[in-house]
Amino acid sequence: xxxxxxxxxxxxxxxxxxxxxxxxxxxxxxxxxxxxxxxxxxxxxxxxxxxxxxxxxxxxxxxxxxxxxxxxxxxxxxxxxxxxxxxxxxxxxxxxxxxxxxxxxxxxxxxxxxxxxxxxxxxxxxxxxxxxxxxxxxxxxxxxxxxxxxxxxxxxxxxxxxxxxxxxxxxxxxxxxxxxxxxxxxxxxxxxxxxxxxxxxxxxxxxxxxxxxxxxxxxxxxxxxxxxxxxxxxxxxxxxxxxxxxxxxxxxxxxxxxxxxxxxxxxxxxxxxxxxxxxxxxxxxxxxxxxxxxxxxxxxxxxxxxxxxxxxxxxxxxxxxxxxxxxxxxxxxxxxxxxxxxxxxxxxxxxxxxxxxxxxxxxxxxxxxxxxxxxxxxxxxxxxxxxxxxxxxxxxxxxxxxxxxxxxxxxxxxxxxxxxxxxxxxxxxxxxxxxxxxxxxxxxxxxxxxxxxxxxxxxxxxxxxxxxxxxxxxxxxxxxxxxxxxxxxxxxxxxxxxxxxxxxxxxxxxxxxxxxxxxxxxxxxxxxxxxxxxxxxxxxxxxxxxxxxxxxxxxxxxxxx
Ligand code: SF4
Numbered sequence: 001x002x003x004x005x006x007x008x009x010x011x012x013x014x015x016x017x018x019x020x021x022x023x024x025x026x027x028x029x030x031x032x033x034x035x036x037x038x039x040x041x042x043x044x045x046x047x048x049x050x051x052x053x054x055x056x057x058x059x060x061x062x063x064x065x066x067x068x069x070x071x072x073x074x075x076x077x078x079x080x081x082x083x084x085x086x087x088x089x090x091x092x093x094x095x096x097x098x099x100x101x102x103x104x105x106x107x108x109x110x111x112x113x114x115x116x117x118x119x120x121x122x123x124x125x126x127x128x129x130x131x132x133x134x135x136x137x138x139x140x141x142x143x144x145x146x147x148x149x150x151x152x153x154x155x156x157x158x159x160x161x162x163x164x165x166x167x168x169x170x171x172x173x174x175x176x177x178x179x180x181x182x183x184x185x186x187x188x189x190x191x192x193x194x195x196x197x198x199x200x201x202x203x204x205x206x207x208x209x210x211x212x213x214x215x216x217x218x219x220x221x222x223x224x225x226x227x228x229x230x231x232x233x234x235x236x237x238x239x240x241x242x243x244x245x246x247x248x249x250x251x252x253x254x255x256x257x258x259x260x261x262x263x264x265x266x267x268x269x270x271x272x273x274x275x276x277x278x279x280x281x282x283x284x285x286x287x288x289x290x291x292x293x294x295x296x297x298x299x300x301x302x303x304x305x306x307x308x309x310x311x312x313x314x315x316x317x318x319x320x321x322x323x324x325x326x327x328x329x330x331x332x333x334x335x336x337x338x339x340x341x342x343x344x345x346x347x348x349x350x351x352x353x354x355x356x357x358x359x360x361x362x363x364x365x366x367x368x369x370x371x372x373x374x375x376x377x378x379x380x381x382x383x384x385x386x387x388x389x390x391x392x393x394x395x396x397x398x399x400x401x402x403x404x405x406x407x408x409x410x411x412x413x414x415x416x417x418x419x420x421x422x423x424x425x426x427x428x429x430x431x432x433x434x435x436x437x438x439x440x441x442x443x444x445x446x447x448x449x450x451x452x453x454x455x456x457x458x459x460x461x462x463x464x465x466x467x468x469x470x471x472x473x474x475x476x477x478x479x480x481x482x483x484x485x486x487x488x489x490x491x492x493x494x495x496x497x498x499x500x501x502x503x504x505x506x507x508x509x510x511x512x513x514x515x516x517x518x519x520x521x522x523x524x525x526x527x528x529x530x531x532x533x534x535x536x537x538x539x540x541x542x543x544x545x546x547x548x549x550x551x552x553x554x555x556x557x558x559x560x561x
Contacts, residue, residue, distance in 0.1 A: 001030065001032070001033045001034070001059045001060065001126075001127060002033070002034045002036070002056060002058045002059050002060075003026060003030075003033050003034070003035050003036070003058060003059065003060045003061075003062060003126075004035075004036045004037075004038055004053065004056070004058040004060070004061050004062070005019040005022055005023060005035065005036065005037050005038065005062045005064075006019075006038045006040075006053060006061055006062065006063045006064070006073075006076075007019045007037075007038070007039050007040075007063075007064045008039075008040050008041060008042050008044075008049075008069040008072055008073060008076075009039060009040070009041050009042070009069075010041065010042060010068055010069070011041055011043070012041055012162075012163070013162065013163050013164055013210075014041075014163065014164055015039060015159065015160055015163040015164060015165065015166060016039055016064055016166075017150065017166035017167075017168065017214060018064040018092070018093060018115075019037050019039065019064060020037070020150035020151055020155065020159075021115055021116070021147075021150045022062060022064075022092070022115050023035050023037065023150070024148050024149075024150050025115050025116060025118075025123075026123070028148075029120060029123035030123050030126065030127055033127070036058070037155075037158075037159055038052065038053065039159060040052075042068070042069050042072050046072070046075070046076075049076065050076060050079050050080070050083075053076060053080055054080060054083050054084055057084050057087070058087070059087065059088065060087065060088035060089070060090065060126060061077075061080055061087060061088070061089050061090070062089075062090045062091075062092070063076075063077060063089070063090070063091045063092070063093075063099075064091075064092060064093040065091050065092070065093040065094070065095040065096050065098075065099045066093050066094055066095055067094060067095050067344065067346065067366050067367045067368075068366070068367060069095075070095035070098055070099055070366045071365065071366060073091065073095070073099055074099045074102050074103065077089055077091065077099065077103060077108060078103060081103075081107055081108075088109070088126065088129065088131055089107070089108040089109065090108065090109040090110075090111060090126075090131065091108055091109070091110055091111070092110075092111035092112075092115060094181050094346075095366065096110045096111060096112060097110060097112060097347070097348070098347060098366065100133075100134075105133070106133050108133075109131045109132065109133055109134070109135065110133065110134050110135075111134075111135045111136070112134070112135070112136040112137075113136050113137040113138050113139065114137060114138070114139040114171070115137075116137075116139050116142075116146075116147060117137025117138050117139040117141070117142055118135050118136075118137040119135070119137065121135075122135045138185060139171055139172075139189070140171065140172050140185050140187050140189060141185075145171075145189050147168065147171070147191055149195075149198075149199045149202065151165075151202070151203065156206040156208075160206075160208070162209075164208075164209075164210040164211070164212050164242075165203055165208045165210070165211045165212070166211075166212050166214050167199070167200065167203060167211055167212070167213055167214065168191075168213070168214045168215060169190065169191050169196045169213060169215055169218075169228065170188055170189060170190045170191065170215045170216075170218075170220065171188070171189045172185060172186075172187050172188040172189055172216065173186070173188060173216035173217050173220070174186065174187070174188050174217055174220045174246075175217065175246070175284075175285060175286075176284055176350075177273075177283050177284060177285050178282070178283045178284050178349065178350040178351040179283060179312070179315070179343055179344070179345070179346065179349055179350075179351045180346075180349060181346055181348065181349060182216055183284070183349060183350055184348070188216075188217070188220045188221075190220075190221060190224060193224065193227055193228070196228060196231075197228075197231050200228075200231065200232065200235075201235075204235050204237060204239060207237060207238075207239070208239055209238075209239065209240065210239065210240045210241075210242065211239055211240070211241050211242070212241075212242040213241065213242065213243050213244070215243070215244065216244060217244065217245065217246045217249070218243040218244055218245050219243075219245045219246060219249045219250065219254075220246070220249065221249075222249050222250065222251050222254060223251075225243075225245075225249075225254070226251070226253060226254050226257060229254075229257060229258070229261070229266070230257065232265075233257075233260075233261055233262070233265070238265075239265070240264065240265060240266075240267060241265065241266050241267070242266075242267045242268075242269065243266065243267070243268055243269070244268075244269045244270075244271070245268050245269070245270055246270075246271075246287065247270055247272070247287060247291055247292035247295040247296070248287055248288065248291055248292075250295055255298055255299075258299065258302075258304075258305060259301075259302045259304070261304055261305065262304065263303070263304040263550055263551060263552060264304070264306065264550075264551075264552055264554075265304075266304075266305045266306075267305065267306040267307075267308065268299065268305055268306070268307055268308065269308045269309075269310065270292065270295075270296065270307065270308070270309045270310070270335070271309075271310045272287070272289065272292055272309050272310060272311060272326070272330055273285060273310060273311060273312045273315065274289075274311065274312065274315055274318055274322070274323075274326045275289035275292075275322075275325065275326040275329040275330070276317060276318055276322040276323075276325070276326060278316075278317040278322075279315045279316060279317045279318045279322065282315070282316040282317050283315055283316065283351070284350070289329060292333070293329065293332070293333050296309065296333035296334060296335055297333060297334060300333070300334040300335065300336075303551070303552060304552070305552075306336055306337070306552055307334075307335040307336050307337070308335065308336065308337040308339065309330055309333065309335040309337070309338055309339070310339045310340075310341065311323075311326055311327060311330055311338065311339070311340045311341075311388075312340075312341055312342075312343050313340055313341065313342050313343060313370070313381070313384050313385060313388060314342055314343035314370035314373060314376065314381060315343055316351075316358055316373070316374075316375070317375060318375055318376065319375050319376065320376065320380050320383075320384065323376075323384055324384075324387075324415035324419075325415070327340070327387075327391070327414070327415055327418075328413075328414050328415045331395075331404075331408065331414045332408060332414075334405075334408060336396075336552065337395075337396045338391055338395060338396065339392075339396075340387075340388030340391055340392065341388075342369045342370055342385060343369070343370040344362075344367045344368050344369055344370070345360055345362040345368045345370055346367075346368060347368070358373055358374050359372070359373050359374035360372075360373045360374075361373070361378070386422055386425075386426070386431070387418060387419065387422055389431065390418055390421060390422040390425055391418060393430075393435045393440065394418075394421065394440055394444070397437075398464075398468060398553035398554075398555065399437045399440060399441075399464060399465075399468060400440075400444070400461065400464050401464055401553065402460045402463055402464050402529070402530045403444070403457060403460050403461060403464060405529075406456075406457070406460055406529050409529075420447060421443070421444070421447050424443055424446060424447050425443065428443060430443060437465065437468065438474045438476070441461055441465060441474060441476050441477060442474070442476040444457075444461060445458065445461070445476045445477070453525075455480070455523060455525075456523065456525045456526050456529065458477065459522050459523050459525075459526030459530070460526055460529060460530055461477055462477050462520060462522075463520075463522065463526065463530045463542075463558075465477060466518055466520065466542075466544040466556070466558070467544065467555040467556055467558060468555065468556070469546075469548075469555075469556045470518075471518050472518075473486065483521070484521045486518060486519055486520055489519040489520060489521045489541060490514060490517070490518075490519040493514070493519055493541060493543065493561055494514045497561060504559055513543075513545070516545065516546045517543040517544060517545050517546075517559075518543070518544045519541065519542065519543050519544075520541075520542050520544070521539050521540070521541055521542075522539055522540045522541075522542055523539050524537055524538060524539045524540070527539060527540035531560065533560070540560055541560070541561040542558050542559065542560055542561070543558065543559040543561060544556050544557075544558050545557045545558070545559060
């Protein structure tokens with residue numbers, strides 16, 4: 001029997017762990033079957049994908065359906081059934097039920113729950129060509145739980161090259177947030193540490209660029225999380241590891257260890273969702289925002305771990321004021337990336353059962369994005385959505401890092417700052433344009449014009465711009481009249497600097513250094529803000545070199561002369 005497993009990823013660099021897990025189970029239960037893995041993306045040409053799916057043709061197609069690919073999966077299944085009448089089609093994954101509801105009754109098989117928990121009858125029925133329309137199972141309810149390593153050596157060449165590797169060291173989540181499909185079953189099962197270390201060792205032999213742990217709350221058990229982090233750090237290499245963590249499960253030992261991790265090796269995603277107590281209680285998320293604040297500030301201090309925090313727009317009891325307050329609180333924490341996603345009112349989640357009572361209006365099709373609720377009318381919801389888009393464009397990159405640090409340190413009323421910036425963006429049709437760093441610099445300059453600290457901030461913008469590797473200043477960041485221009489600064493430094501500076505240039509490459517460097521005389525106030533320099537009373541001479549530094553944002557190196 002020829003079985004093709006199909007996953008449509010959001011982008012090429014992603015991979016679909018579910019396919020490898022299904023293959024593992026099929027190999028155990030149907031050893032004679034020929035199993036193929038097919039990974040495409042939702043952006044691929046539809047017709048190419050369809051023709052590749054039916055090539056052969058296979059005897060059975062097994063699809064993985066998620067919220068973001070449910071519609072293309074449904075469409076492909078419909079056309080595969082038309083092209084290959086009688087083929088067995090099975091769909092599993094979080095969106096399987098919805099896909100099944102949209103297709104003619106009895107035309108496909110829907111698997112609910114985890115493939116490892118589906119009984120042996122599923123495999124017997126598949127081989128015998130008599131699949132029922134539904135199978136279900138729950139991994140967490142199995143009396144004997146076991147997860148096998150899903151990858152084979154050849155996968156890293158055939159299916160995983162240049163892609164992120166997804167790895168699962170635990171199943172389940174200790175929380176039950178009311179908007180999440182994982183809320184259906186509370187509890188966590190962990191793989192044994194020896195198994196985890198052996199499997200990670202296998203993966204790391206292939207030197208992947210990125211390994212993403214899919215554990216819903218990686219640090220549900222802090223000691224175990226620390227043991228895995230220690231193991232990973234001890235392996236060396238350049239792989240980046242991504243973890244979803246909860247802010248309330250950290251120990252002093254963990255902080256001490258994390259401060260020693262190589263820059264850029266770990267990346268944390270931390271779901272805050274809201275800092276409004278009534279909202280957190282309503283979604284059953286028992287996390288203390290003050291604790292989260294302390295955690296993120298501490299994690300951010302060594303500047304070696306990329307920190308990504310999430311807020312959700314459209315949660316119960318979240319008004320415009322509380323949402324903006326949540327944003328301001330999260331901004332103050334100092335995370336590098338603030339994701340402000342719309343709530344998705346997913347079928348079968350606790351929140352969907354109370355949606356009517358809470359006045360929820362949401363899109364009728366996946367991903368069921370919220371449009372309004374009792375606390376936020378249509379217009380406020382739309383305004384806050386654009387607010388989040390403004391934050392996404394301006395904050396969530398490496399373009400203006402010094403500016404945000406300055407505003408944070410000065411206690412800026414940041415929600416108001418972004419609301420005014422958003423109004424300017426709308427007036428300038430920003431969201432219809434390519435969001436280049438230069439355009440955003442121009443808008444920030446317009447937005448900041450007339451402030452007492454305008455000159456200082458313009459210098460910070462120049463500093464950030466040049467650290468991103470540009471070798472010129474755009475018109476909006478041109479130096480004010482009376483200031484020494486960059487060419488003059490370079491000439492002066494070339495004339496006055498020693499013939500060799502240890503670790504920077506020597507006699508042999510002095511000319512090359514000054515030819516490649518961009519020199520800027522920064523104001524005293526900005527030098528103090530950007531570089532923490534006291535005593536630079538007349539300003540500071542900076543040389544931005546062509547070399548990249550080993551920092552989270554891989555900025556160009558800057559020398560202070
Ligand atoms: S912590 Fe994450 S995975 Fe767990 S229930 Fe909440 S949203 Fe879902």
